[in-house]
Amino acid sequence: MRLEPIANPSMARTLVPPAAALVATVVIASLLAMVAGGNPFRVLGLIIEGAVGSRFALLETLNRATPLIFTGLAVAVAFRAKLWNIGAEAQLYAGAVMAVVLGTGALAWPAFALLPTMAAAAMLAGAVILLVPALLKTRLGVDEVVTTLLFNFIFLLFVSYLLEGPMKDPMGMGWPKSPRLIAEARLPRIVDGLRLHWGFGLALIAAGVVWVINTRTTLGYEMRAVGQNAEAARFAGIPVGRVIVKTALLSGGLAALAGFSEVSGLKGSLTLDLSPGFGYSGIIVAMLALLNPLGVVAAALFVAGIFVGADSMSRAVGVPTYLADIMLATALLLMVLAILLTRFRILRE
């Protein structure tokens, strides 16, 4: 078996494999729904209805998409430079911790000064978290996949320590949760009365900024060059190590904004279940978006819709909500395969 590049892929070549991947994902999900005793059409219908079927559902999907846009952007920025940041979960919590540190009364500032300070501090914290694995990679050649993964476990334990110790809410009835943020530290709602906060707006702005960085700046060019061929980039005079470190700072900062936005916009305090794996889902979002920052917004909405829809489907017919995770993992694997098929022909020898 051999792969042969296709010089000028036709329209059909570019569109059919990704479409087939999505269809296959839906078919597999339907089969599993049947295994779990559900009627596949009803299960899929309930997922769609639960995701976009009402104003409440739609707002819920937008809210769920917000952290996914941030972590998706974080992963997309990093993966584009072949910096394998699997630690968005830890960086998210670093941002959340920062929001609590500054937002529970330590700074008695008005909102217009406090919120940007919190966001900046959160980004800094997330950037520092990823800086360590990035430096280990550039200085010592330590593989960042494993270090960033292990940091997730370390940092979550650290947050658990904070919530049971120094950061514990004295009014929390013994629950490991942080005190609530003061009113000035809460991100306001975009429209009064609708449960959607400015974190979503910030996420859209972040996507736009990353798109500008990628396409209109030297750094964006350098990041892509390092990702495509680090040796060639070095030969062309690009400081590869420095570019990787800059990428890490940007990526870690973006992931941390997810934590800031969840605490300040949605939850109002920090608990250990703040993120049901947004850091890991960010990888799926970024890959489905082909690492394109604007695509990340669309992919995050899709992924959030599946999660929100599956939750409501599960409540209605009892098919486990893990169906959503299976669909997304399947979509990820089939999509990378589909992208390959748009550019290569498989030849039998």
Next chain:
Amino acid sequence: MDILEIFLTASFWTAAIRIASPLIFATMGELICERAGVLNLGIEGIMVAGAFTGWFGAYMGMGLWGGVALAMATGMLFGLVHSTLTVPLGLSQHVVGLGVTLLATSLTYFCYRVALPEVTSPPKIEAFQVWEVPVLSEIPVLGPALFAQTPLTYLAFATVAVVAYGLYRTPLGLAIRAAGENPAAVAAQGLSVTGLRMGAVIVGSGLMAVGGAFLTMSAFDSFFFEMVNGRGWICIALVVFGAWRPGKALLGAILFAAFDAFQIRLQQTPLGAQVPYQIFLMLPYFLSILALVAMSRRAEVPAALMVPFNRGDR
């Protein structure tokens, strides 16, 4: 208890070997994959799947060894998925590996919920019992540690011997190692790089799943969510620590497990009680990172690790 006395107790070393056993299986599995040139990040999810299927097989009356075989088969199936995408198709080993971990984990949790919808605490099975080797198990301290374990632990040690012999003393092992160092040379010999690599990933994934099954069938007697808890990632660090050699990786796994057993006991000392327990739980992960840093200078990475091989573009 005095801290140094911990090292002299038989129960400490017995615990260390028990903790090492799942790591040994999974580390050997990952080592085989990487020696053939494929990084298998599916390890974490494959261990979760193995933990569930092994336990579930035994629960459904397949017998303990039937459960182990089922776990192994499940792991091999995921290995087939992984290697099909990464070897002949040459897709990113990072992305596919993470995808396999996500898929295996979510499928496992889904199956668990479908198979046992009404339970709040999972049912227990009659797990593997300790099997004492006559005479040898009576050696002080090390006797119980090495010779009063469950059969799966003995199997773990046997696996290391088989992997070491297979990789270094057989033509097949030479071919697998060559596929990870210089695949063009393997192809020039008329051997199939694709076949060798896929075979290595499939067998390696099977071993990872048995490592997961150890958790539910020998260390505990039931399946819990999150029970693998990063052990797969630690095994990837152990492969690096062991410089891609079975013997050294075994040593690394035992050292790591001894440290883990030590921190558990340290928590119970008066000194340890003053330190937040989260600090102790962090230590194994820190230790893995330190091991990676310490070994980074003299890592002997297989030259063709993560490099897809396509006979077209020599």
